[in-house]
Amino acid sequence: MACTSDITLVLPTLCRGGAEKVMCAMADWWCAQGKRVELITFDDAPSPFPLDARVKRLALDDLPDLAQPCPEWPEESLAVARLRHALSAGGTGPVISFMAKMNIRTLLAARGLSRRVIVSDRCHPPLYPYPEQITRLRARLYPEASRVVMQTMRSAREWAYRFLPEARVAVIPNAVLPSKKSCSPNATSDAAPRLPERGFLLAAGRLDKAKGFDLLLKAFAAKAKILPELRLIIAGEGLERQELETLRERLGLTGRVFLPGARDDLPKLMAQARAFVLSSRYEGFPNVLLEALAAGLPVVAFDCPAGPRECITHEHNGLLVPAQDTALLGEALWRIATDEALHGKLAGNAKDVFTNYSMDSVMAQWNALLAP
Numbered sequence: 001m002a003c004t005s006d007i008t009l010v011l012p013t014l015c016r017g018g019a020e021k022v023m024c025a026m027a028d029w030w031c032a033q034g035k036r037v038e039l040i041t042f043d044d045a046p047s048p049f050p051l052d053a054r055v056k057r058l059a060l061d062d063l064p065d066l067a068q069p070c071p072e073w074p075e076e077s078l079a080v081a082r083l084r085h086a087l088s089a090g091g092t093g094p095v096i097s098f099m100a101k102m103n104i105r106t107l108l109a110a111r112g113l114s115r116r117v118i119v120s121d122r123c124h125p126p127l128y129p130y131p132e133q134i135t136r137l138r139a140r141l142y143p144e145a146s147r148v149v150m151q152t153m154r155s156a157r158e159w160a161y162r163f164l165p166e167a168r169v170a171v172i173p174n175a176v177l178p179s180k181k182s183c184s185p186n187a188t189s190d191a192a193p194r195l196p197e198r199g200f201l202l203a204a205g206r207l208d209k210a211k212g213f214d215l216l217l218k219a220f221a222a223k224a225k226i227l228p229e230l231r232l233i234i235a236g237e238g239l240e241r242q243e244l245e246t247l248r249e250r251l252g253l254t255g256r257v258f259l260p261g262a263r264d265d266l267p268k269l270m271a272q273a274r275a276f277v278l279s280s281r282y283e284g285f286p287n288v289l290l291e292a293l294a295a296g297l298p299v300v301a302f303d304c305p306a307g308p309r310e311c312i313t314h315e316h317n318g319l320l321v322p323a324q325d326t327a328l329l330g331e332a333l334w335r336i337a338t339d340e341a342l343h344g345k346l347a348g349n350a351k352d353v354f355t356n357y358s359m360d361s362v363m364a365q366w367n368a369l370l371a372p
Contacts (some may be wrong), residue, residue, distance in 0.1 A: 005038035120149035151285035175362035207238030216279035219329035298346035
């Protein structure tokens with residue numbers, strides 16, 4: 001059953017993803033401040049991230065069928081009706097929704113209710129390949145939100161300001177999130193290979209086109225012969241595993257590049273790595289990049305839309321490379337692997353990330369949106 005809450009958070013599900021990790025951390029932070037927090041998802045699957053026991057979970061799939069048509073989005077009528085029932089029973093506190101499709105459902109469900117709705121896209125909307133229907137509904141419904149939260153100013157300028165008044169758009173980055181101290185591997189492929197113990201390059205994320213791991217393999221291959229001792233670990237799982245494994249073999253990188261699957265021990269790997277590499281074609285605001293900097297790792301990243309430039313100052317705490325330029329990425333990998341003075345400088349400045357992206361400072365920005 002729904003509960004009367006101070007804050008209601010809405011998300012499709014709790015899977016192993018950046019948006020889910022951020023929302024769980026927000027829920028925990030507000031609980032620690034004495035707020036009553038409700039978290040609504042479709043299912044009641046356990047969270048892969050720490051979640052305060054005081055957070056009230058509600059699974060929409062457990063609610064009865066409610067025959068309320070939704071002319072704007074007929075195929076989602078049941079989901080919208082269930083969500084409206086939950087929001088109606090949850091008090092009058094503000095509602096925060098993440099992810100475009102869930103944001104649309106939430107705005108439709110909250111129509112006529114005395115609840116402010118704040119929605120947030122967790123990607124770079126100009127490049128994320130949503131279906132035409134979602135694009136149209138989002139443009140029509142987002143103006144009904146109390147605020148639309150973007151993660152970077154670039155996303156706000158390139159997308160949100162086109163159809164929303166500037167005063168209705170907020171830019172709030174992700175925070176440096178705490179890592180679990182007790183870490184164990186969760187390898188899902190590569191037959192749980194024996195990984196290098198120190199000095200490797202590390203990348204992490206979903207194995208999909210957006211993350212650009214194919215570009216990273218090509219950049220690494222260009223320097224592999226002159227750096228014979230260097231290894232690369234790409235932690236993560238996804239639909240492009242087979243393509244990446246095939247490319248690894250074609251580039252002659254078997255035994256040099258490891259794809260150990262999704263891992264629960266990223267903090268341990270970060271402590272052992274030489275540097276972190278972000279090769280994304282586009283981003284929202286990469287949590288894993290903040291985590292790498294917080295661990296004191298130098299980073300090399302494509303200057304892609306839209307997150308890396310927000311937290312990396314070139315030659316200060318990392319190296320920024322023109323987006324999708326594999327030749328220059330290879331040069332940056334060579335520099336970070338061989339230049340000890342550069343490595344030491346970048347590592348020494350990496351933890352500056354705590355200055356702008358502490359949990360308290362970021363949550364103060366969210367609290368400002370919630371103020372009456």
